[in-house]
Amino acid sequence: xxxxxxxxxxxxxxxxxxxxxxxxxxxxxxxxxxxxxxxxxxxxxxxxxxxxxxxxxxxxxxxxxxxxxxxxxxxxxxxxxxxxxxxxxxxxxxxxxxxxxxxxxxxxxxxxxxxxxxxxxxxxxxxxxxxxxxxxxxxxxxxxxxxxxxxxxxxxxxxxxxxxxxxxxxxxxxxxxxxxxxxxxxxxxxxxxxxxxxxxxxxxxxxxxxxxxxxxxxxxxxxxxxxxxxxxxxxxxxxxxxxxxxxxxxxxxxxxxxxxxxxxxxxxxxxxxxxxxxxxxxxxxxxxxxxxxxxxxxxxxxxxxxxxxxxxxxxxxxxxxxxxxxxxxxxxxxxxxxxxxxx
Amino acid sequence: xxxxxxxxxxxxxxxxxxxxxxxxxxxxxxxxxxxxxxxxxxxxxxxxxxxxxxxxxxxxxxxxxxxxxxxxxxxxxxxxxxxxxxxxxxxxxxxxxxxxxxxxxxxxxxxxxxxxxxxxxxxxxxxxxxxxxxxxxxxxxxxxxxxxxxxxxxxxxxxxxxxxxxxxxxxxxxxxxxxxxxxxxxxxxxxxxxxxxxxxxxxxxxxxxxxxxxxxxxxxxxxxxxxxxxxxxxxxxxxxxxxxxxxxxxxxxxxxxxxxxxxxxxxxxxxxxxxxxxxxxxxxxxxxxxxxxxxxxxxxxxxxxxxxxxxxxxxxxxxxxxxxxxxxxxxxxxxxxxxxxxxxxxxxxxxxxxxxxxxxxxxxxxxxxxxxxxxxxxxxxxxxxxxxxxxxxxxxxxxxxxxxxxxxxxxxxxxxxxxxxxxxxxxxxxxxxxxxxxxxxxxxxxxxxxxxxxxxxxxxxxxxxxxxxxxxxxxxxxxxxxxxxxxxxxxxxxxxxxxxxxxxxxxxxxxxxxxxxxxxxxxxxxxxxxxx
Numbered sequence: 001x002x003x004x005x006x007x008x009x010x011x012x013x014x015x016x017x018x019x020x021x022x023x024x025x026x027x028x029x030x031x032x033x034x035x036x037x038x039x040x041x042x043x044x045x046x047x048x049x050x051x052x053x054x055x056x057x058x059x060x061x062x063x064x065x066x067x068x069x070x071x072x073x074x075x076x077x078x079x080x081x082x083x084x085x086x087x088x089x090x091x092x093x094x095x096x097x098x099x100x101x102x103x104x105x106x107x108x109x110x111x112x113x114x115x116x117x118x119x120x121x122x123x124x125x126x127x128x129x130x131x132x133x134x135x136x137x138x139x140x141x142x143x144x145x146x147x148x149x150x151x152x153x154x155x156x157x158x159x160x161x162x163x164x165x166x167x168x169x170x171x172x173x174x175x176x177x178x179x180x181x182x183x184x185x186x187x188x189x190x191x192x193x194x195x196x197x198x199x200x201x202x203x204x205x206x207x208x209x210x211x212x213x214x215x216x217x218x219x220x221x222x223x224x225x226x227x228x229x230x231x232x233x234x235x236x237x238x239x240x241x242x243x244x245x246x247x248x249x250x251x252x253x254x255x256x257x258x259x260x261x262x263x264x265x266x267x268x269x270x271x272x273x274x275x276x277x278x279x280x281x282x283x284x285x286x287x288x289x290x291x292x293x294x295x296x297x298x299x300x301x302x303x304x305x306x307x308x309x310x311x312x313x314x315x316x317x318x319x320x321x322x323x324x325x326x327x328x329x330x331x332x333x334x335x336x337x338x339x340x341x342x343x
Numbered sequence: 344x345x346x347x348x349x350x351x352x353x354x355x356x357x358x359x360x361x362x363x364x365x366x367x368x369x370x371x372x373x374x375x376x377x378x379x380x381x382x383x384x385x386x387x388x389x390x391x392x393x394x395x396x397x398x399x400x401x402x403x404x405x406x407x408x409x410x411x412x413x414x415x416x417x418x419x420x421x422x423x424x425x426x427x428x429x430x431x432x433x434x435x436x437x438x439x440x441x442x443x444x445x446x447x448x449x450x451x452x453x454x455x456x457x458x459x460x461x462x463x464x465x466x467x468x469x470x471x472x473x474x475x476x477x478x479x480x481x482x483x484x485x486x487x488x489x490x491x492x493x494x495x496x497x498x499x500x501x502x503x504x505x506x507x508x509x510x511x512x513x514x515x516x517x518x519x520x521x522x523x524x525x526x527x528x529x530x531x532x533x534x535x536x537x538x539x540x541x542x543x544x545x546x547x548x549x550x551x552x553x554x555x556x557x558x559x560x561x562x563x564x565x566x567x568x569x570x571x572x573x574x575x576x577x578x579x580x581x582x583x584x585x586x587x588x589x590x591x592x593x594x595x596x597x598x599x600x601x602x603x604x605x606x607x608x609x610x611x612x613x614x615x616x617x618x619x620x621x622x623x624x625x626x627x628x629x630x631x632x633x634x635x636x637x638x639x640x641x642x643x644x645x646x647x648x649x650x651x652x653x654x655x656x657x658x659x660x661x662x663x664x665x666x667x668x669x670x671x672x673x674x675x676x677x678x679x680x681x682x683x684x685x686x687x688x689x690x691x692x693x694x695x696x697x698x699x700x701x702x703x704x705x706x707x708x709x710x711x712x713x714x715x716x717x718x719x720x721x722x723x724x725x726x727x728x729x730x731x732x733x734x735x736x737x738x739x740x741x742x743x744x745x746x747x748x749x750x751x752x753x754x755x756x757x758x759x760x761x762x763x764x765x766x767x768x769x770x771x772x773x774x775x776x777x778x779x780x781x782x783x784x785x786x787x788x789x790x791x792x793x794x795x796x797x798x799x800x801x802x803x804x805x806x807x808x809x810x811x812x813x814x815x816x817x818x819x820x821x822x823x824x825x826x827x828x829x830x831x832x833x834x835x836x837x838x839x840x841x842x843x844x845x846x847x848x849x850x851x852x853x854x855x856x857x858x859x860x861x862x863x864x865x866x867x868x869x870x871x872x873x874x875x
Contacts (some may be wrong), residue, residue: 035530140418141431142428144431262427262767264423264767267356267358274356307417310776314411
């Protein structure tokens, strides 16, 4: 049996023909990074390749001096006869599906993705392929997202209510991706928007390289607590168990996440309001993406791998589950939790 | 329905008791009377049964969602709640929005028992298409029950008391006992003064707090009386209007379950209410709880069961004397009344007083406390002689001083996702100890005892160390060690380990121990030999 074009080593998705790793968890010679979330972009590799919009964050997180080549969507890079190109994944800014072609065979490693256009990341584009590698974070039929506009209205109403109650509105969500989407989607208040350090730094970085995002105000020890009354405060998901949050009293705590679709998850987080807003595909879109890829073989990575691959097999699409290190959102949270205001 | 569904979702979202009371109070002040009565029916665990087959409902929902049953089951495992799972997988094709009230929905549901399966199918699907996702969820809860809403009866009572400006102990008394919406109205049940008092109605139990600090902090020992804390079923025995009623905690009318005690109907004076403990009892002494457990939950109490698991009632309080509420008497006065009553009725081995523990100083109690297990007791109950009988768990007059649980260090070997608040997290664990052959032998399942942070850490470990999958159960790399506490231990042929432990729970995570350092089955059997 010939070596498959891409292999699952447990530490990366590896192309032996080109000696290139996609989203490796170990230091390698050449790494292609689908997007800058910490469970996909790891430190220590000699050379990185990513979309140009991932550059600022990658350098911030992996080091200013990493060897990084950036490309536009659709640019082709050929290594030892293998053609690599990146295509929009719609997950977060700069996120990409990696298209790999060798002797007419096409594989696509889609990283994390969503089909709905969030107004900030380049919208997802289906890429025809023979083999499609997909996430399955929300790969169960219980996950069906409402159109984001409905969720943004919920957030707007929640904020308006809190403002009239003279409470702070603390809105939690991942600092990379979710927060930019929120800032693009909700009605921005007239006054300042406050932010936790983790979110502030990313926002500044993205503004610095030219992205159209509003200015945020960093919450520091010196910030007058009275100013928080009736204001909007953006924070990473880790703050709900920290002492940082106390200074905002009285406040209402909101959390934007796909997991908020379940009562159990919502109650466990003990948030006042859960907003079902995810940067991953829901069940219907996951199925759409697989069909649109036209793939005859699907590999299912992080999430409900065994369930989704069984579903595909029963529906006439050959599928297998693979174990990867991706989908570890806890790591993301832990890192962000250390982002206590640096000033 | 919209109003009730909103109440339900809001109650579900907050874990602050004051906010919950406020939400219910608002509901009781604004909802129509018949809806209030139905809401109360649900809050007090009286949901009527509509005789629907859950398996069929699952199949109908899966068919509507166009998914196979196995995928439905997997979804259910992740959500942890059947009604919620169905509400989530159904296609969002709601065309109209129903204005039916809660009461009207109950009437809609009450048509189900007379229907054929096909009619039931159409009836239920007809409801689903009219309701939003949240409303469908609440409707499913009405349909199939396990209506756990995260509010205790005490909170419901508080909300009702505030909404009606009535004393909470009066309300607590009125909502207890046997009633259902078809036989009463909100006004009759809650607002009418005692007119419709039901002879079966128990008093709300007074519950003790665990003692804080050393027992000597309670002050002068002469102010207190002490009893053994029995390991049985807290019960209230009522004799009124010539009829006997036995209530167990959890407010279940269990008269039929204890035929041995029915003779009390012929010996107790009219208008008597006793508080005490039903315990396993043999040859004049209490037995461990697990003997009693063999007959709880049985529908048919055969002669054999009654012989093998005999019970007795140990009385320790009297709440009604000659038809008069005695709860405002002092503990000492009530004890005197109880002893007087006991002296005047013929002796029967199944009805006894819970004896007072003799002591003159706190030191005496310290000496006696370690002998609790030998006396088949869980420790002491310490009651203030001058205290009245209060409602619910109140600090100050009743204290429980429990013995430390038995414990072993065991290895986590299987895990399953939790439900409700803990859906999506691995929170149900099975623990094992080492057998003679060097293999791990499962002996207990335990859920509680870890903090949310620890649960997160254990969940993180499990998700990365799964060895095998059996349906929802994961075999986990045997690495994490926990100290498992339990209240009792018994031989069991049903378990691989040959033993069964009672109330197992996680005492702490032994991060300092490796799996190889966990306890052995032999050490568990050693505990069994001492305490059985």
